Amino acid sequence: MRRLTISAFCATLLLSGGSAGAGDAVVLDAAGAVDLTPGEILDAGAPLFVPADSFVILATADGAKVEIAGPVQGGIELPRAGTGAQRKLIETLSRLARSSGLSGDDIRRTRSFGGAVPDPWSYQVGTGPAYCFQDGNALSLWRAASDTRVTVTFAHRTGSVELAWPAGAATLSWPLDLPRRDGETYDLTVAADRRDDLQLVETPATLPTRMHMAAWLTESGCLEQAMLLALTADVDKLFEGLGKAGKF
Numbered sequence: 001m002r003r004l005t006i007s008a009f010c011a012t013l014l015l016s017g018g019s020a021g022a023g024d025a026v027v028l029d030a031a032g033a034v035d036l037t038p039g040e041i042l043d044a045g046a047p048l049f050v051p052a053d054s055f056v057i058l059a060t061a062d063g064a065k066v067e068i069a070g071p072v073q074g075g076i077e078l079p080r081a082g083t084g085a086q087r088k089l090i091e092t093l094s095r096l097a098r099s100s101g102l103s104g105d106d107i108r109r110t111r112s113f114g115g116a117v118p119d120p121w122s123y124q125v126g127t128g129p130a131y132c133f134q135d136g137n138a139l140s141l142w143r144a145a146s147d148t149r150v151t152v153t154f155a156h157r158t159g160s161v162e163l164a165w166p167a168g169a170a171t172l173s174w175p176l177d178l179p180r181r182d183g184e185t186y187d188l189t190v191a192a193d194r195r196d197d198l199q200l201v202e203t204p205a206t207l208p209t210r211m212h213m214a215a216w217l218t219e220s221g222c223l224e225q226a227m228l229l230a231l232t233a234d235v236d237k238l239f240e241g242l243g244k245a246g247k248f
Contacts, residue, residue, distance in 0.1 A: 024081045025066070026094045028230055029057040029104030032070065039098035041090060044078045057104070057231070059093050061086035063209030064236040072239055092215040093230065100227040101127070107231055118142040120228040122171060125188075128196040130221035132203050136181065139174035139200075143190075146170045150191035154178055157185075165190075 032054025050070035182202035
């Protein structure tokens with residue numbers, strides 16, 4: 001089984017100096033005719049143009065989620081990344097938005113076709129090598145295609161458990177009689193043709209915002225969970241159809 005080296009991201013977030021070129025907000029999602037891409041870093045006060053029927057979702061240096069729905073044109077009135085921790089947050093979320101296999105399009109498509117978006121605290125089969133969790137009693141697997149019955153084997157150093165994953169069920173609860181502690185490792189086999197080397201990683205409950213938590217999950221190797229946390233977070237501030245010039 002493969003072991004992960006989990007960075008002390010809480011300390012990094014508080015103490016890192018970041019890079020001098022970091023901006024003040026990062027694009028998490030963009031749709032329509034807007035000329036911005038996920039992961040792009042923006043400076044507060046920089047001109048922004050969001051056409052009609054387009055939108056941009058940003059994460060700010062203080063961990064807020066901002067949605068800008070067009071038509072909007074003007075400068076970005078957002079908090080400055082004045083500390084190393086704030087710059088580090090923006091850089092980490094930028095890396096997440098660029099490297100995650102999940103996008104806002106994926107979530108919108110799933111919702112529009114009536115499919116369930118996975119809970120950020122479920123492990124999506126095939127997205128290892130880590131499964132970040134907050135509550136060890138609520139671990140579960142999630143799969144996009146749930147139309148067939150498959151067999152799942154959880155192999156651990158103390159033994160293994162085999163469970164049937166029924167057809168029509170998108171989630172499967174973790175076996176009750178296997179350890180659910182931070183650092184435990186598993187060989188997870190689904191339907192005999194997919195094997196994941198997986199490590200459980202406990203997430204601190206003291207992170208200040210959902211965006212800080214998404215950044216911590218990114219550093220811990222839980223990219224799909226991190227992106228789900230960020231994209232499904234409540235919007236803290238909405239700018240909609242504001243003026244054609246000036247700042248908002």
